[in-house]
Amino acid sequence: MSVYARRRRRSGTLMELVLTFVALGLLALLTLSGIARQSAGEPILPWIQPSSGNHLPHGxxxxxxxxxxxxxxxxxxxxxxxxxxxxxxxxxxxxxxxxxxxxxxxxxxxxxxxxxxxxxxxxxxxxxxxxxxxxxxxxxxxxxxxxxxxxxxxxxxxxxxxxxxxxxxxxxxxxxxxxxxxxxxxxxxxxxx
Missing domain, CATH: 2.60.40.2360 (Intracellular proteinase inhibitor BsuPI)
Structure with a gap:
């Protein structure tokens, strides 16, 4: 295996690692956002209409x-x-x-x-x-x-x-x-x- 192939393989692995960390970071950010919005009584995703916490009986x-x-x-x-x-x-x-x-x-x-x-x-x-x-x-x-x-x-x-x-x-x-x-x-x- 040539030196160029090894270097290319490492950079691919490094790129995959960076993308994995970025994806995990975005997922953690959205999770924290959802938790904060839920605690405020807001919908977890801002573009979805809030559902009231209404648990009143029918009628x-x-x-x-x-x-x-x-x-x-x-x-x-x-x-x-x-x-x-x-x-x-x-x-x-x-x-x-x-x-x-x-x-x-x-x-x-x-x-x-x-x-x-x-x-x-x-x-x-x-x-x-x-x-x-x-x-x-x-x-x-x-x-x-x-x-x-x-x-x-x-x-x-x-x-x-x-x-x-x-x-x-x-x-x-x-x-x-x-x-x-x-x-x-x-x-x-x-x-x-």
Whole structure:
């Protein structure tokens, strides 16, 4: 075997090794991106529509809204300062009663996260800025909720934006989610500059 053939064989092996590492690196990057997006409640692949974490029984519907507390009108964007009323309405549209079981006395919790995106939305980093259960005592006893046909249960929480003029609620996209039992119901809302 000539020296040229040996050198050519080594460079082919080196090229295969480099391509293998590049492919593994890209696979690791996409995996980390998917994990970050999944933890933010976003679809793993950005071009696929998100599926809500809705595990409500058939015939049970919901509506989540961010409202102005004085006019009760839906808000398209968050205000610079002030209060936002978050409301989740769960309705039994079926012909039979539906019973929900909860591990604690807290049946619904609202969480607001500021969503930071990187690399054209491939990476998503949600940072929690508010939770409705902050400074609330929650009984550890299990609770139940029975909704009769056509009955609606409404959960309300008030989120005060920037109460101490600290600049914490900065401009950007926020994800508000309502946790109701095993369901996580998202709402995306923007805050302008």
């Amino acid at each position: 049970v519907n919901y509506q989540i809204d961010a409202l102005d507390p004085t006019t009760l009108a839906p808000m398209a964007t968050l205000p610079q300062k002030g209060m936002v009323e978050l409301r989740l309405a769960v309705t039994n549209d079926s012909a039979l009663p539906v019973t929900f079981s909860f591990p604690t006395s807290m049946q619904c919790e609202f969480v607001a996260r500021k969503v930071h995106t990187y690399v054209g939305g491939l990476f998503v980093l949600p940072l929690e800025v508010w939770r409705s259960s902050y400074f609330h005592n929650v009984s550890r006893h299990a609770s139940r909720l029975t909704l009769n046909p056509a009955q609606t249960k409404v959960y309300v929480a008030n989120w005060t934006l920037d109460p101490f003029d600290t600049g914490e609620a900065s401009a950007g996209t926020y994800q508000v989610s309502a946790s109701f039992g095993k369901s996580t119901i998202p709402l995306h809302i923007d805050k302008p500059l």
